[in-house]
Amino acid sequence: MATTPQTAYPCLNGPLQVDIAVIGGGITGLTTALLLLQQGASVAVVEADRIAASTTGYTTANLSSLHGLTYASFARHHGEEHAGRYGEANEAAIRKVFELCKHNGIRCDLEPMPAYTYALDRKLLGEIEQEVEVAQRLGLPASFTTRTDLPFQIAAAVRFDHQAMFHPRKYCLGLADVIVKEGGHLLEQTPALEIRADGTSTSVKTPKGSIRADHAVQATQMPFHDPFGFFTANFPSHSYGIAVPTEDRQPGGMYLSADTPTRSIRPYSDGQQNYVIVGGEGHRVGKHNATRQRYDVLQRWANSYFGPAKAAFRWSAHDYVSADGRPYIGRLTPESDRLWVATGFKKWGLTNGTVAAMILSDRIGGRQNMWAKTFDSTRLEPKSSTKKLLSRQAELAQRSAEHRIVAVSVPEANNLARGEGRVFASGESKVVAYRDDQGELHAASGVCTHMGCEVAFNGADKTWDCPCHGSRFDTHGGVIHGPATNDLEPVCLLGIVAEQRKDS
Secondary structure, eight states: OTTSOOOOOOOOOSOEEEEEEEEOOSHHHHHHHHHHHHTTOOEEEEOSSOTTOSGGGSSOOEEOSOOSSOHHHHHHHHOHHHHHHHHHHHHHHHHHHHHHHHHHTOOSOOEEOOEEEEESSGGGHHHHHHHHHHHHHTTOOEEEESOOSSSSOOSEEEEEOSOEEOOHHHHHHHHHHHHHHTTOEEEOSOOOOEEEEOSSOEEEEETTEEEEEEEEEEOSSSOSSOTTOGGGSEEEEEEEEEEEEESSOOOSSEEEESSSSOEEEEEEEOSSOEEEEEEEEEEETTSOSOHHHHHHHHHHHHHHHHOSOOOSEEEEEEEEEETTSSOEEEESSTTOSSEEEEEOOTTOHHHHHHHHHHHHHHHHTTOOOTTTTTTBGGGOOOOTTHHHHHHHHHHHHHHHHHTOOEEEEOGGGGGOOTTOEEEEEETTEEEEEEEOTTSOEEEEESBOTTTOOBOEEETTTTEEEOTTTOOEEOTTSOEEESSOOSOOOBEEEESOOSOOOTTO
């Protein structure tokens, strides 16, 4: 985000009609839109914020089909055919990125580089060997090694050749340029609020007009229009990253540990300064309060191996992990032939998002796709409570749409320090309060407008996060990203006095 320009594409202002409406301006949505445009369809991409400014802009930016220790487990639980298709699709995604860059002149620091899953503990040696054996049998570029250029000794590693790293936001800005040049509509700050479909078309409602389309694709990490219940079969996970300046200790590959705690390591250079990117410290969203300390842990770990420099950049991101480890890509419901979805990428959205674009563009175009069965979204069996939860969602959305301001008494909020947020109980209600750096208190309902779960404070990013389905809200209660589409209900705190700072 710091090394790319901001975008300023227009927002929707009035009705629009296209063949395909793509909701979500990350790598999945932009790649899907471009592939459909190249097939001759008219396309509109709608993004609630700015393109590639959410998870796609906050990654460790590895393009790899080596997703930890994946293939042996995948083959054991789903069969070698599905395991092979999964690997084949992700290998094809790497090639597709190279192809799109070459054909469209996209400059995004794309560089071939091997990927490794390494183990420090010799107890994991058997798992490393088994992963290599299965991956080789599936035709993947795997080999076994005990040698790396990491500044510490490993027990063993899986190595995949012909992988790559790149700058995903530069890549996405390049895709966006091509989409506009080829006649596509790219609409920023245009949140999709509602999707409807009948037998002949779909309609995507936004605050300033609706888009009529033959098909609608939700490329929003988690679909907000979710009659099938994908939220019941994906859990949100939060991970952290830092970039530490270094002079001569850059690794020559992309590394992911099989040990716990997980560490992701890769080099980066902006042309003037070299960095080591270190990621890890992942946890279920909203389940841990000490989120700021996650960065400190990564900083200490990086300093112990790559020098004493302080991190120049830090970031975090949400992702969704599916129940069975496979993304859900395809129809939104078994009966749907106009609504499409891609979700549950398991933190490998740069390749899996590209896989989704290839599958969806084929299926919308009426073509067979050899990977569609492996990623089939309708393999999901929704929980029996889905209907009740969706009813609750509609109730909460209606309440939020009424935009009532509730007055409650939470005198304990007076004790919040600057930069501190907390959830308070007020009778049977939950209220969230945050004191900003100027000393002003901001309060809202602590109930997520998606499904009614209680949100939690993320001290690292100063956000309110929903632990159930991953919706995020800013300190004023505004939606950052869904599946929630409505802000937290505003609350007026009674009994608030002048600021009482803890450090005064």
